[in-house]
Amino acid sequence: MNISPDFLELRIANPLILASGILGTTGASLAAAAKNGAGAVTSKSAWLNRHDGHPNPTVLDLGGGNLLNAVGLPHGGIEEARTEFENFRKLSEAPLFASIAANNFEEFGETAKAVAELKPDLIELNISCPNVEDEFGKPFACSVQDATKATRIVKKAIGKIPLSIKLSPNVENIVEIARAAEAAGADAITAINTVGPGMAIDIEIAEPILANRVGGLSGPAIRPLAIRAVFEIFKAVKIPIIGTGGISNGRDAIEMMEAGASLVGIGSAAKNGTEIFRKIAAEIEKWCESHGISEISDLIGKTHKTKIQV
Amino acid sequence: MSENLPTVLEIREIVDEADGIKTFVFKSEMNFDSGQFVMVWLPRIDEKPFGVWRLTKNEIQITVSVVGEFSKRMCELKVGEKVGIRGPFGHGFTIPKKKKIVLVGGGCGVAPLLSIFEKAENCEIDFIIGARSKNLIFGKKWAEKMGARVLISTNDGSCGEKCFATELFEKLVSEKPIDMVFSCGPELMMKRVAEICTKKKIPCELSLERFMKCGIGVCGSCAMDNSGFCVCSDGPVIAGGKALKMVEFGKYRRDDVGVRENF
Numbered sequence: 001m002n003i004s005p006d007f008l009e010l011r012i013a014n015p016l017i018l019a020s021g022i023l024g025t026t027g028a029s030l031a032a033a034a035k036n037g038a039g040a041v042t043s044k045s046a047w048l049n050r051h052d053g054h055p056n057p058t059v060l061d062l063g064g065g066n067l068l069n070a071v072g073l074p075h076g077g078i079e080e081a082r083t084e085f086e087n088f089r090k091l092s093e094a095p096l097f098a099s100i101a102a103n104n105f106e107e108f109g110e111t112a113k114a115v116a117e118l119k120p121d122l123i124e125l126n127i128s129c130p131n132v133e134d135e136f137g138k139p140f141a142c143s144v145q146d147a148t149k150a151t152r153i154v155k156k157a158i159g160k161i162p163l164s165i166k167l168s169p170n171v172e173n174i175v176e177i178a179r180a181a182e183a184a185g186a187d188a189i190t191a192i193n194t195v196g197p198g199m200a201i202d203i204e205i206a207e208p209i210l211a212n213r214v215g216g217l218s219g220p221a222i223r224p225l226a227i228r229a230v231f232e233i234f235k236a237v238k239i240p241i242i243g244t245g246g247i248s249n250g251r252d253a254i255e256m257m258e259a260g261a262s263l264v265g266i267g268s269a270a271k272n273g274t275e276i277f278r279k280i281a282a283e284i285e286k287w288c289e290s291h292g293i294s295e296i297s298d299l300i301g302k303t304h305k306t307k308i309q310v
Numbered sequence: 311m312s313e314n315l316p317t318v319l320e321i322r323e324i325v326d327e328a329d330g331i332k333t334f335v336f337k338s339e340m341n342f343d344s345g346q347f348v349m350v351w352l353p354r355i356d357e358k359p360f361g362v363w364r365l366t367k368n369e370i371q372i373t374v375s376v377v378g379e380f381s382k383r384m385c386e387l388k389v390g391e392k393v394g395i396r397g398p399f400g401h402g403f404t405i406p407k408k409k410k411i412v413l414v415g416g417g418c419g420v421a422p423l424l425s426i427f428e429k430a431e432n433c434e435i436d437f438i439i440g441a442r443s444k445n446l447i448f449g450k451k452w453a454e455k456m457g458a459r460v461l462i463s464t465n466d467g468s469c470g471e472k473c474f475a476t477e478l479f480e481k482l483v484s485e486k487p488i489d490m491v492f493s494c495g496p497e498l499m500m501k502r503v504a505e506i507c508t509k510k511k512i513p514c515e516l517s518l519e520r521f522m523k524c525g526i527g528v529c530g531s532c533a534m535d536n537s538g539f540c541v542c543s544d545g546p547v548i549a550g551g552k553a554l555k556m557v558e559f560g561k562y563r564r565d566d567v568g569v570r571e572n573f
Contacts (some may be wrong), residue, residue: 009350023530023538025568032538044530050567056349056357057396059524063313071529074567083570091536205392207353271528273543 004039006297007090007240007262008162010095010121013038014281019244019267020099020124020166021045021071023274027088033270037069037278039263040092043145045073045101045126046081048111054131055211060200065248066219068200069133070212073101078114084117095121100154101129103136109153110263116158121160123185124242125154126251127191128168130216141168141193144180151184153236164188164242167233169195169225178233180292190242190265193228195222219268220246227259234301236261248276250283257299314526316351316394322369324389327448330376330420330439332385336395336471336504338370342404344425345517345547348372349525356380358503360523361422361541362398365452368396373448375418388428399525400546403515405429407488414479414503415456416440416495420449422546423494423518436461436482440475440499445467476502488512491550495571501560504550514550518559521566534558551553 003016017040018024018033024044033041037252053074060068075081081098088096088142101106108125115123127150128142140146147165165181167174169192179191200209208214214249226245233241243261247253248269256264269276288296315316323335330528342348342362350372358380360372372395374384387393405426407484411433413423420439427435437458441447442465453460463469463478471478476499483506491514493503500516507514520532527543534541535558539548553559562570 022528023533023540025564026538027537028535029530029533029538029540031536044568046433050569052567056523057316057351059526059529060318061314061526067528069524071523076567076569079569080569084568087535113544123490191372200314200315202318202353202394205353205394209316209394211354211356268528270336271526274538293487 001285001288001294001296002295003281005262005300006121011091012039012095012263015263016253016277017097017263017265017281018021018042018270019265020126022267022270024099025084026130027086027205028091030088030096031091032035033274033277035091037275037281038274039102039123040097040268042097042099042124043081043084044084045075045099045129045305046078046111046115046280047073047075047101047221048078049194050077051075054297056061057209058208060215062200063270064218064220066217066221067271068210068215068217069194070197070210070215072131073129082118082310085120097123097124099126101126103180105149105153108150109157112154112157117159120161122164123154123158124164124190125150126166127305128166130168130170130194130197131212134212139168141166141177142171144176147177148180151181151186155185162187164190165267166190166193168193174229175232175236177211178237182237182239186239188242188246189237191233192226194218195225196206218246220237221285223252227255228301230256230261231259231303234304250280250287250305253284254279254287254299258302260301260304262300301302312395316349316396317358318392318394319387320392321387323360327373330385330444331373331446333371333373333447336372337368338517339368340370340396344405344429345402345422346398346400347422347546348395348397348399350384351396352380352383353394355383359397359525361425361517363425364428365420368383371422373418397525397541400516403492403547406433406490410434410487411490411492412482412488413437414475414493414495414499415449416499417476419446419517421494424449424452426492427458429460429549435459438463438475438478438482439496442466468554475499476506479503480506483510483512484509490514495559499555504554507550508554514555515547516550517546518548518553519546520563531566532562
């Protein structure tokens with residue numbers, strides 16, 4: 001069967017994408033994820049200049065595959081991105097999605113332009129990280145106006161490179177933000193970023209464990225929120241969706257595609273090694289074959305076409 | 311699949327090992343493999359990885375050398391104060407039985423090697439300890455107490471031989487048959503150990519150090535070029551031959567935001 005999905009005319013071997021923020025600092029670890037079966041990989045959000053993250057503890061294992069993190073978008077700046085992207089291209093032929101972050105509209109434009117020169121296959125605009133709120137206030141993905149403006153500026157700066165806007169689930173109506181991004185020129189939507197922020201407290205010393213005190217929740221616990229967000233966004237926009245949030249096996253990935261995702265992001269599930277990509281891809285293929293599905297793209301948004309006869 | 315959050319433990323004892331090197335003793339029955347590490351959390355300050363070792367069943371030892379802000383703060387703590395311990399993490403050493411083994415430790419890198427004794431049943435152990443100077447030697451008394459023959463090297467000759475630990479090691483391997491080597495310490499020292507072992511065809515394992523955050527192989531801070539080997543989850547222990555194939559081994563590491571720093 002064909003498990004290469006239709007997505008913005010990009011050649012992607014399978015619908016599984018390494019989500020941003022996971023193992024994405026170095027070109028070599030991105031290449032390792034691709035080698036282990038990721039259809040495409042997303043680099044950790046790039047900044048124009050060096051950006052320090054939070055002190056440790058930054059990532060907590062809550063059990064059940066769920067993580068609470070406040071890494072705080074550390075990045076070495078555009079020259080580091082150049083070095084790592086070049087190394088990635090030497091090691092892998094898989095499509096490279098470049099996530100970008102900035103703290104104001106002007107810098108988003110400059111960062112996008114600089115990253116576009118590195119020729120990634122897609123640029124993902126991270127306007128939804130919940131872990132830098134103390135620094136910058138509410139993410140841009142929390143307002144229709146801000147999301148629109150950021151999308152316009154970045155789209156203008158990156159020429160023909162496709163643009164996906166990564167949305168926050170921590171808003172009243174994610175669908176409105178998705179519509180706004182589409183109207184402003186986005187080529188795709190990535191949904192969802194981590195949920196919350198949440199908190200974990202050490203009860204012996206009555207102290208939040210994360211150095212940032214709060215952090216974004218990821219893993220299987222957020223999957224129903226991600227599925228529902230993708231389901232709603234699919235109804236509202238025409239552009240494709242990269243569905244991310246709590247996907248850890250073939251069944252989950254199929255569920256995400258049936259909700260409306262063209263590509264499926266994997267993040268926290270890579271905790272036990274990126275070999276998970278090959279395993280999930282095999283599970284998807286096996287399921288499709290046993291269900292007589294020869295084109296993986298037939299799964300995209302299937303839930304919206306179901307007619308139940310009563 | 312169970313949670314892995316810090317456990318807050320009280321410092322039971324503090325041992326002054328050498329200048330700027332202290333061992334902290336905690337009551338804990340944590341199960342860990344020799345060579346695994348823990349993340350030590352000082353609330354509102356930071357959290358850093360440390361090798362863990364053990365003298366008795368219901369205690370764990372963590373040895374800290376003052377190198378930066380975190381270790382400075384840690385070494386200011388007193389008996390009865392509390393820290394968080396998360397772990398153990400990573401993969402440990404492959405410890406043989408009834409073999410002739412050599413341990414090569416530099417500075418505070420001696421600590422994880424002290425965890426080998428508990429598991430190395432009926433082994434004949436030579437422990438080479440390298441330090442810049444006499445006042446910085448750590449681990450001699452523990453290693454001797456556990457039955458090892460200890461060989462000391464110092465850069466300035468103030469104790470033992472005036473040479474590098476790797477020179478003592480090279481001399482030792484030329485004098486006697488050795489079945490297995492374990493090393494932890496400065497990366498250039500470990501690289502030399504691995505090269506000597508490769509040449510002599512002696513299996514060897516090293517314990518690597520990189521900037522760590524998550525401890526579970528998701529954040530990518532400790533990923534090494536060009537294999538993407540995550541020191542926290544794929545390591546910290548690695549076969550010497552495998553380490554030598556990594557382009558950054560002995561050359562550079564990355565800081566907290568991922569910028570390369572040469573050794």
